[in-house]
Amino acid sequence: MNLPVIIKFVIDLLAVLLLALGIKGLSKVKSARDANRLAAFAMSLSVVGLLSYYLGTSGIAIQSWIWIIIGSILGSLFGAILAKKVPMTSMPETVALFNGCGGMSSLLVALGVAIFPISGGQENFDFFKSLINEVSISVSIFVGAITFTGSIVAMAKLQGWLSTPGWTQSKVRHFVNIVFAVASLIAFFDLINGNTSSIWLLVIVSSLLGIGVTLPIGGADMPVVISLLNSYSGIAAAAAGFVVDSQLLIVAGAMVGAAGLILTQVMCKGMNRSLVSVLFGGSLSAQSTASSGSGEYTNITSCSVEECALTLEAANKVIIVPGYGLAVAQAQHTLREVTKKLEQNGIEVVYAIHPVAGRMPGHMNVLLAEADVPYEQLKEMDVVNPDFPATDVVLVLGANDVVNPQAKNDSSSPLYGMPVLDVQEARTVFVIKRGMSAGYSGIKNDLFDLPNTSMVFGDAKKVLNDLIGELKDLGVGEK
Amino acid sequence: MSFISLLWVLLLGSLLGLELIGKVPPTLHTPLMSGANAISGITMLAALTLIVKAEGNVPLLIIGSVSLGFALFNVVGGFFVTDRMLAMFSRKPSNKK
Numbered sequence: 001m002n003l004p005v006i007i008k009f010v011i012d013l014l015a016v017l018l019l020a021l022g023i024k025g026l027s028k029v030k031s032a033r034d035a036n037r038l039a040a041f042a043m044s045l046s047v048v049g050l051l052s053y054y055l056g057t058s059g060i061a062i063q064s065w066i067w068i069i070i071g072s073i074l075g076s077l078f079g080a081i082l083a084k085k086v087p088m089t090s091m092p093e094t095v096a097l098f099n100g101c102g103g104m105s106s107l108l109v110a111l112g113v114a115i116f117p118i119s120g121g122q123e124n125f126d127f128f129k130s131l132i133n134e135v136s137i138s139v140s141i142f143v144g145a146i147t148f149t150g151s152i153v154a155m156a157k158l159q160g161w162l163s164t165p166g167w168t169q170s171k172v173r174h175f176v177n178i179v180f181a182v183a184s185l186i187a188f189f190d191l192i193n194g195n196t197s198s199i200w201l202l203v204i205v206s207s208l209l210g211i212g213v214t215l216p217i218g219g220a221d222m223p224v225v226i227s228l229l230n231s232y233s234g235i236a237a238a239a240a241g242f243v244v245d246s247q248l249l250i251v252a253g254a255m256v257g258a259a260g261l262i263l264t265q266v267m268c269k270g271m272n273r274s275l276v277s278v279l280f281g282g283s284l285s286a287q288s289t290a291s292s293g294s295g296e297y298t299n300i301t302s303c304s305v306e307e308c309a310l311t312l313e314a315a316n317k318v319i320i321v322p323g324y325g326l327a328v329a330q331a332q333h334t335l336r337e338v339t340k341k342l343e344q345n346g347i348e349v350v351y352a353i354h355p356v357a358g359r360m361p362g363h364m365n366v367l368l369a370e371a372d373v374p375y376e377q378l379k380e381m382d383v384v385n386p387d388f389p390a391t392d393v394v395l396v397l398g399a400n401d402v403v404n405p406q407a408k409n410d411s412s413s414p415l416y417g418m419p420v421l422d423v424q425e426a427r428t429v430f431v432i433k434r435g436m437s438a439g440y441s442g443i444k445n446d447l448f449d450l451p452n453t454s455m456v457f458g459d460a461k462k463v464l465n466d467l468i469g470e471l472k473d474l475g476v477g478e479k
Numbered sequence: 480m481s482f483i484s485l486l487w488v489l490l491l492g493s494l495l496g497l498e499l500i501g502k503v504p505p506t507l508h509t510p511l512m513s514g515a516n517a518i519s520g521i522t523m524l525a526a527l528t529l530i531v532k533a534e535g536n537v538p539l540l541i542i543g544s545v546s547l548g549f550a551l552f553n554v555v556g557g558f559f560v561t562d563r564m565l566a567m568f569s570r571k572p573s574n575k576k
Binding site for chain 1: 482485488489490491492493494495496497499500501502503504505506507508509510511512513514515516517518519520521522523524525526527528529530531533534535536538539540541542543544545546547548549550551552553554555556557558559560561562563564565566567568
């Protein structure tokens with residue numbers, strides 16, 4: 001062993017250790033931010049390790065430096081700009097886009113190695129070795145392509161650029177996807193048999209498979225899909241590690257792949273969905289129209305902002321249930337002003353956060369933190385549920401399915417069994433909503449029909465602004 | 480490295496990943512996903528290797544460079560965006576009451 005090899009070995013070992021500590025630290029609130037920086041540091045360390053190894057052994061040609069610099073500057077620049085500019089509300093689609101690009105990178109590496117075999121790798125031709133090489137290239141391309149197209153479709157659907165086409169809800173989609181899967185298997189065997197051109201077939205059909213699998217999945221399940229695709233991009237990285245013979249890539253890729261799988265499982269549990277039904281069940285709304293989604297509302301009470309303000313003023317304890325509608329209206333800051341007024345009047349205010357409030361678990365916490373809501377006021381579902389009977393007023397803002405009592409009472413409902421917030425137990429419930437449209441699941445919400453529920457129709461931000469005005473007129477919060 | 484030892488590396492890495500995330504509060508699901516996602520951009524090392532070993536093969540250099548760009552887009556963007564999210568949790572609310 002010469003010096004460059006030893007140095008690279010030590011740096012790689014250190015990088016793996018730091019990456020593992022980083023992932024570990026990211027799962028605790030206290031250490032999360034430092035852990036993220038630690039992981040970033042470990043990544044840059046690994047680059048230094050690799051470059052110093054090549055400098056110490058074969059050297060790096062000027063031409064290579066030029067292309068390295070071009071690629072790094074462009075990639076980092078766009079990444080940094082997007083990360084700084086993107087609004088907090090579109091975090092899920094941003095993660096999806098980044099993830100897709102990671103998959104694309106693995107795909108390109110494998111493609112490059114396949115078309116132009118790296119010199120020095122094939123001097124003594126060994127059947128077993130070339131077989132392993134071809135298998136890892138195929139896996140890298142297959143998983144990388146699915147990650148890329150799947151993530152892009154997920155992003156487009158979350159952004160509202162793509163809707164769910166009708167045919168994808170029929171059984172035909174399974175047939176189509178099976179055709180793609182079989183075709184990629186054929187391309188894979190053809191490739192192993194030495195037919196290099198079938199690599200293009202593999203690229204095309206696995207890209208199509210990524211689209212075909214993601215397209216039918218409904219918006220509500222998208223977070224789970226993104227988490228799963230994140231796990232895939234780890235697997236793609238590990239496969240690329242086999243292609244270029246790098247242990248560091250294999251370890252890091254395997255860690256992300258396995259951790260992503262666990263995270264996906266945790267998310268599924270929070271949404272009461274099994275991974276199988278997310279992937280193969282199609283959109284939730286499509287299933288529900290046949291069953292209990294069809295009921296009409298019979299007993300809707302609508303009320304004015306003024307009434308709402310009067311009730312709030314008389315309350316002792318208020319629980320806010322924020323949902324994605326609040327985030328879309330960008331009303332978290334306005335909401336914060338309302339609750340400040342209430343607090344100044346001695347009213348206890350708590351935010352009830354459903355595990356999947358917003359569009360992704362933890363998304364709502366990020367949005368409320370952005371509006372300076374004290375962390376202690378955010379209560380998780382299990383903590384806050386026993387408090388509802390002792391609560392005077394619940395304000396539901398842009399949340400729907402997570403407050404649907406059907407999940408507890410109606411065993412025929414597709415939502416049945418999903419953990420929900422028991423808002424109906426409170427004395428009065430105000431639901432601020434644009435209209436009577438259904439939530440993500442497309443299911444009727446029984447809460448709206450209850451006698452203690454009043455609907456305040458309007459855009460969340462406008463209603464909250466009006467509410468501030470009314471509260472001012474009542475002299476709330478002016479001491 | 481022989482193929483068998485690489486398989487061992489794969490196995491142990493996966494086990495490590497399974498162990499690392501035991502209990503995650505829902506608050507951290509999005510940041511954790513986004514942080515792990517940034518780490519998966521480690522393929523940038525493979526892209527670098529490709530460029531260094533290209534030895535003047537221009538199409539290969541271009542493929543490597545594009546791949547490096549995609550990977551770094553993933554890494555840099557991923558870490559920044561995670562930091563932005565986490566900064567909001569750590570910010571102490573000073574204007575309380």
